[in-house]
Amino acid sequence: MTTAAAAGLLTGLSLIVAIGAQNAFVLRQGLARQYVGPVVAVCALADALLITAGVSGIGAIVEHADWVLDVVRWLGVAFLVTYAAMSLWRARKPETLEAARAGAPSRRSAVGRALALTFLNPHVYLDTVLLLGSIANQQGGRDRWWFAAGAVVASIVWFTGLGYGAGAFQRLLATPRAWQVLDVLIGLTMLAIALSLALG
Incomplete structure (x- = not known):
């Protein structure tokens, strides 16, 4: 039992630690200290739901539902391009930490973005549902x-x-220039992920 749990922990970390749209959003919310609790809870609960679905055998259904993944893929591309454009637009006019906090989205908007960045990413179904689900089911019982x-x-x-x-890391982001660099990096990350999704 302990060995299986440790394997799940290490496998989960190896898949989730990679830089992605979801992690970039959580990082920005954490830096601005805006709705960190709700955003973290949404991302963690969504992962728990998807992992449970994969272990329960839902992965077999997802694997054969190519059209569903295609729909999610293009919705994800559209959302990521929009989010990237917003980040790059913010970078045109550098802001301070206080301005970032003041201009942060509402709690509902932040939670909505976290949900979108999670469920509109086809990789989450491939990695979390299919891959983790299949590895888990190899454990048996x-x-x-x-x-x-x-x-x-x-x-x-x-x-x-x-x-x-x-x-x-807030001290590193005490200047408007630092926030400008962060927004550019987030925007470029989102565009890169959107491009990879569009190219399949």
């Missing part, structure tokens, strides 16, 4: 649920650390 539990813990630890740990 109860061990697959221990594996799933380890993967869920990995998500909780990662998003909590990213969201709340970002505050430690």
